[in-house]
Amino acid sequence: MINRLIEKIRATGAPVVVGLDPMLDYIPEKIRRDAYKEFGETLEGAAEAIWQYNKGIVDAVWDLIPAVKPQIAMYEQFGIPGLSAYKRTVDYCRGKGLVVIGDVKRGDIGSTSAAYAAGHLGKVQVGSKICTGFDVDFATVNPYLGSDGVKPFLKVCEQEKKGIFVLVKTSNPSSGEFQDQLVDGRPLYELVGEKVAQWGKDLMGDGYSYVGAVVGATYPEMGKTLRRLMPETFILVPGYGAQGGKGADLVPFFNPDGLGAIVNSSRGIIAAYKQEKYAAFGEENYADASRAAVLDMIADISGALERRQEEP
Amino acid sequence: MINRLIEKIRATGAPVVVGLDPMLDYIPEKIRRDAYKEFGETLEGAAEAIWQYNKGIVDAVWDLIPAVKPQIAMYEQFGIPGLSAYKRTVDYCRGKGLVVIGDVKRGDIGSTSAAYAAGHLGKVQVGSKICTGFDVDFATVNPYLGSDGVKPFLKVCEQEKKGIFVLVKTSNPSSGEFQDQLVDGRPLYELVGEKVAQWGKDLMGDGYSYVGAVVGATYPEMGKTLRRLMPETFILVPGYGAQGGKGADLVPFFNPDGLGAIVNSSRGIIAAYKQEKYAAFGEENYADASRAAVLDMIADISGALERRQEEP
Numbered sequence: 001m002i003n004r005l006i007e008k009i010r011a012t013g014a015p016v017v018v019g020l021d022p023m024l025d026y027i028p029e030k031i032r033r034d035a036y037k038e039f040g041e042t043l044e045g046a047a048e049a050i051w052q053y054n055k056g057i058v059d060a061v062w063d064l065i066p067a068v069k070p071q072i073a074m075y076e077q078f079g080i081p082g083l084s085a086y087k088r089t090v091d092y093c094r095g096k097g098l099v100v101i102g103d104v105k106r107g108d109i110g111s112t113s114a115a116y117a118a119g120h121l122g123k124v125q126v127g128s129k130i131c132t133g134f135d136v137d138f139a140t141v142n143p144y145l146g147s148d149g150v151k152p153f154l155k156v157c158e159q160e161k162k163g164i165f166v167l168v169k170t171s172n173p174s175s176g177e178f179q180d181q182l183v184d185g186r187p188l189y190e191l192v193g194e195k196v197a198q199w200g201k202d203l204m205g206d207g208y209s210y211v212g213a214v215v216g217a218t219y220p221e222m223g224k225t226l227r228r229l230m231p232e233t234f235i236l237v238p239g240y241g242a243q244g245g246k247g248a249d250l251v252p253f254f255n256p257d258g259l260g261a262i263v264n265s266s267r268g269i270i271a272a273y274k275q276e277k278y279a280a281f282g283e284e285n286y287a288d289a290s291r292a293a294v295l296d297m298i299a300d301i302s303g304a305l306e307r308r309q310e311e312p
Numbered sequence: 313m314i315n316r317l318i319e320k321i322r323a324t325g326a327p328v329v330v331g332l333d334p335m336l337d338y339i340p341e342k343i344r345r346d347a348y349k350e351f352g353e354t355l356e357g358a359a360e361a362i363w364q365y366n367k368g369i370v371d372a373v374w375d376l377i378p379a380v381k382p383q384i385a386m387y388e389q390f391g392i393p394g395l396s397a398y399k400r401t402v403d404y405c406r407g408k409g410l411v412v413i414g415d416v417k418r419g420d421i422g423s424t425s426a427a428y429a430a431g432h433l434g435k436v437q438v439g440s441k442i443c444t445g446f447d448v449d450f451a452t453v454n455p456y457l458g459s460d461g462v463k464p465f466l467k468v469c470e471q472e473k474k475g476i477f478v479l480v481k482t483s484n485p486s487s488g489e490f491q492d493q494l495v496d497g498r499p500l501y502e503l504v505g506e507k508v509a510q511w512g513k514d515l516m517g518d519g520y521s522y523v524g525a526v527v528g529a530t531y532p533e534m535g536k537t538l539r540r541l542m543p544e545t546f547i548l549v550p551g552y553g554a555q556g557g558k559g560a561d562l563v564p565f566f567n568p569d570g571l572g573a574i575v576n577s578s579r580g581i582i583a584a585y586k587q588e589k590y591a592a593f594g595e596e597n598y599a600d601a602s603r604a605a606v607l608d609m610i611a612d613i614s615g616a617l618e619r620r621q622e623e624p
Contacts, residue, residue, distance in 0.1 A: 021424070023423065024437075024438070032439070036438075036439050040441075041438045041439035041440055041441035042438060042441070042443060043436075043438065043443050043445070045438055045439070046436070046438045046443070071420075071424055073418070073420055073424045073425070073427040073428045073431070074424070074427050076427065076428065076431045076432075076445065077427040077428070077430045077431035077436050077445055078431070078436060078438075078443070078445060079399065079431065079443075079444070079445035079446055080392060080395055080396055080399060082431070082445065083392055083395055084392050087391065087392060105418070105419065105420055105454075106385070106417070107417065107454060108383075108385055108417055109482060109483070109484040109487075110484065111335065112333070112383055112385045112386070113385070115385040115386050115388065115389040116385045116388065116389070118389045119385070119388045119389035119390070119391065119394070120388075124355075124358070124389050124390060125336075126336070126348075126353045126354060126355065126357055126358045126390075127344070127348050127353035127357070128353055129352075129353035129354070131354060131355050131358070131390070131391075132391070133355070133388065133389055133390060133391035133394065134391055142417075142419060142454050142456055143456070143490065144454055144455070144456040144479060144482075144490060144491070145479070145482050145484060145486070145487055146482075146484065146486035146487050146488065146489035146490055146491070147486040147489060148484040148485060148486040148487070149484070149486075167456060167457070170421060170456075170457050170458075171421070172421040172422065172457060172458065172460040172461070173460060174457070174458035174459040174460040174461075175421075175457055175458050175460070176458065177458035177459060177507070178455065178456060178458055178500065178503065178504065179456070179458070181493075181495040181500060181503065182495060182496075183493040183494065183495060183500075184494075188490065188493060188495075188500070191490065191493065192490065195489070
C-alpha cells in the first residue's frame, strides 16, 4: 500500500492528503436542513448530513489527490450512525481509487491491539467465513504502550500489505509535555522515531516502509531531525493551514527525492468556503471552494519543494 | 460518578471491575451456533453471539460488583454490528445499575479530543436537539499528546459529572520502552502521574478526583510510588489474573482507607469456565463459572487488604 500511495503521489504531483474531519457547523445549511428533514434532528440526521457533505467534497477533489484521511472521532461522536457515515465515506473513497488513511490513533496491548488492527486494517474470522470491519489502507497508531501495542498492527500490515503511521511528534502546542522530555539528553520523540524506523525495517516497500510516522508541520526543526533519523519512513504531516504550517515549513519533512512525506489539511480544505479567500464561491458551491483550496495547497507545497531543488 | 463508584464499591465490598472483552473463542459453541443460525456467519452473527454471551455473564454477576469495563476494541473489530453490541452492552449494564468504564484509550488534540469526549461521555447537539453517542460513565484516555488531548475530556467530565482513567503505567511487558525512560532521573510514568494528579485537582468528588489513572497490577513497586504521588487519584488496575497479578500484589495500589483502587479482570472472569478450576461448571453454565470466579477474586483481594490492616 505504501507503493500505491507513492505511485499516486507521483501521478498527481501532490504529496497532499485531505482530512475529512467534518464538524456540523462546517456543513452548509441546506445539506443539514435536507438531512434533518429526512432523518430528524437525530444522530442519523447528523450522520446523513456528514455523508452528503463528504460526498460533495470527494467528488470535487478526488482526481487531484492521492489520499484522504477521515478522522474517526468526528464520526464516533455521533455514535453508531456516525460510525456508519465513517464506513460509508471510507468505502466511497476507496471506490474512487483514493488511498484511505483512517485517523483512528488506536493503541492497546496484545490481543486488544490485534483486535483494533483486524477491525481497521485486516479481517476477522466468523465461523467459517472471513469478514472485514472498517477496511482502510493505513491507520494511525499511538505508541505510548510500547512494542506490544504496535506489533499486532505490524503483523496485519504484513498480511494485508497495508500500513500504519505511528504518532511521533504531534502538531499541538502541548505535545512537548511528554514527547519533548529529555531521555539521556535526547527528546523522547527521537527515541520513538528510532523505534518506528526499527519496526519498519522488516516491512519494506520499494524505498519506503509500510510503517510511517506522524510529525506535526508546526515543528519543522524537529521534522528535519526526524527525517534524518528515519530515512525510509514516510511521514504524515498534520498541522498545515488552519494549524499554522506553511509550504516553506514543510520542506524539511521531505527527502531529496521529493518523496517521504504527505501533508494533511482538514479544515483548510473542507471548510474553505468559510475563508475570505474563497468566500466568493458561496456556501452552495462549498465543494468548488475545496477544489480551489486543494489546488492552492498543491501549488504552495510543490513550489516550496521546487525552490529547494533550485537552491545550490 | 467517582462518588457513585466508591459508594458501590463500599456497598458490594468489592473493589473489582469485570472486563467485558469477549473473544469469539471464549463464547460457548451453542451461543455462537444460535447466533449464526439467525444472522449468518457475518459481522451481525458475531455481534449477536457477543451480546448474548455478555448478557449471560452480566445477569450472573451484576449484584456482586460495582462496575464493568467493556474493551471497545473487541467489539470494534466486528465493525458497525460489533459496535452496536458494545452500545447494547453498555446500556444493559447501566440499566442494571452498574458503573460502566468504557475502555476506549482514546486521545487526540483539541476539537478531535472534544469529539471523543462528547461521543463517549457527553452529548452532541444536532440542530435544536441534544443526543448521546455511547454514554458511558468513565472512559480510559491515552496521554501521549499532552494536556491538549486531556483537557477536552476534563471539560466534559465537569459538565456531566463523569470521569476518566488516564494511562500512566500499563500492565504489558514492553510498557517500559517509553513509560520507564528516565527524565531528570525519574521515569516518565511518574511525570505522567503528577500531571494526572494536577489535572484532577479541580475536579474533586468526596475524597477522590474525577480523574483517575491506569496502573498495571504487574508492576506493584511502581504502583506503590504512584499511589504516593497521586493520593487523591483512583487507580484502575488491569493485569490481575490472566496477566499474572495476584491479590497480595495489589495492596500497594490501595490507600490505607481501603479505597483508591479498582482491580480489573477480564479473561479470568468471563472465560472462567475454560480454566481447570471452574471446568466442572461446563460450557453451558459458563455464567455460573464467572460468578464463582468473581467471588474468588473478591475474596483474594479483600483477604489481602485485611491482612495489611492486621499488620503492625
